[in-house]
Amino acid sequence: MTRKRKELFAHKIESITEITPGYFTVNFTRKFDFTPGQVVALTLNKENDPRLYSIASSNKASYMRILFDVKPDGKLTPPLSQVEKGDTVYVSKPFGKFIPSQDKEWWIATGTGIAPFISMMESGSELPQKLLHGSRTIDNFLFQDDISNQLKSDYLRFCTKEKGEGIIEGRLSNWLKSQESLPQNTKFYLCGNPEMVVDVRDIILSKGVAFENIMAEIYF
Numbered sequence: 001m002t003r004k005r006k007e008l009f010a011h012k013i014e015s016i017t018e019i020t021p022g023y024f025t026v027n028f029t030r031k032f033d034f035t036p037g038q039v040v041a042l043t044l045n046k047e048n049d050p051r052l053y054s055i056a057s058s059n060k061a062s063y064m065r066i067l068f069d070v071k072p073d074g075k076l077t078p079p080l081s082q083v084e085k086g087d088t089v090y091v092s093k094p095f096g097k098f099i100p101s102q103d104k105e106w107w108i109a110t111g112t113g114i115a116p117f118i119s120m121m122e123s124g125s126e127l128p129q130k131l132l133h134g135s136r137t138i139d140n141f142l143f144q145d146d147i148s149n150q151l152k153s154d155y156l157r158f159c160t161k162e163k164g165e166g167i168i169e170g171r172l173s174n175w176l177k178s179q180e181s182l183p184q185n186t187k188f189y190l191c192g193n194p195e196m197v198v199d200v201r202d203i204i205l206s207k208g209v210a211f212e213n214i215m216a217e218i219y220f
């Protein structure tokens with residue numbers, strides 16, 4: 001069975017920034033409307049299979065931003081980290097259903113999985129009751145200053161390799177396990193690596209959260 005590829009449109013790079021070693025944001029001119037939480041398919045060369053990226057910017061901005069880390073053996077991210085202003089990227093129309101609800105929400109992310117939540121916050125979506133963010137190192141809590149300014153004590157950072165002020169040691173999944181109960185009538189949005197998403201899903205299901213209240217975006 002052949003999978004239909006998404007149509008790709010040429011966009012001009014406006015800027016690229018290495019926000020912390022190995023982690024980049026790329027801004028390109030926005031051509032399409034989107035709902036925060038959606039993704040685009042993106043490539044530098046139409047002959048190569050595109051990769052998916054969550055949009056990490058406001059749906060009102062003139063540009064669209066993505067956030068990525070370089071996979072040293074990856075096909076796209078090493079050359080993508082070398083682009084310059086004025087270069088062309090080929091990008092699909094936005095798509096995806098990882099979008100805000102009308103309910104109370106908890107957001108849970110690891111690493112670059114914070115991207116859709118940045119878009120939600122910058123677009124003016126209802127803020128979550130809590131945002132749990134996991135990272136190996138403190139520098140890799142991407143956008144942590146912006147998030148802290150908005151969410152204050154509802155922003156919980158979990159670090160597995162380093163200690164720091166206001167940082168909770170260990171995995172966010174362990175913290176969830178240790179909670180006596182979790183709020184019901186709340187949607188849980190999970191975004192990041194497959195291990196975290198599967199672990200957290202199982203833990204919160206075991207604490208009585210209904211399956212239909214769990215939204216997952218897996219970066220495989």
Ligand SMILES: Cc1cc2nc3c(=O)[nH]c(=O)nc-3n(C[C@H](O)[C@H](O)[C@H](O)COP(=O)(O)OP(=O)(O)OC[C@H]3O[C@@H](n4cnc5c(N)ncnc54)[C@H](O)[C@@H]3O)c2cc1C
Binds near residue numbers: 054115217
């Ligand atoms: C819905 C969705 C949203 C996503 N959003 C984001 C985002 O916002 N930010 C982000 O950084 N990423 C995101 N991703 C991941 C992203 O799509 C890419 O997978 C990632 O950036 C790596 O791309 P790459 O081409 O550099 O690496 P790839 O070429 O895809 O390789 C990835 C890794 O797999 C290894 N690998 C490749 N082929 C093989 C093989 N045959 N056997 C074993 N190992 C292999 C490589 O060595 C490398 O380490 C998302 C993924 C999905 C599905």
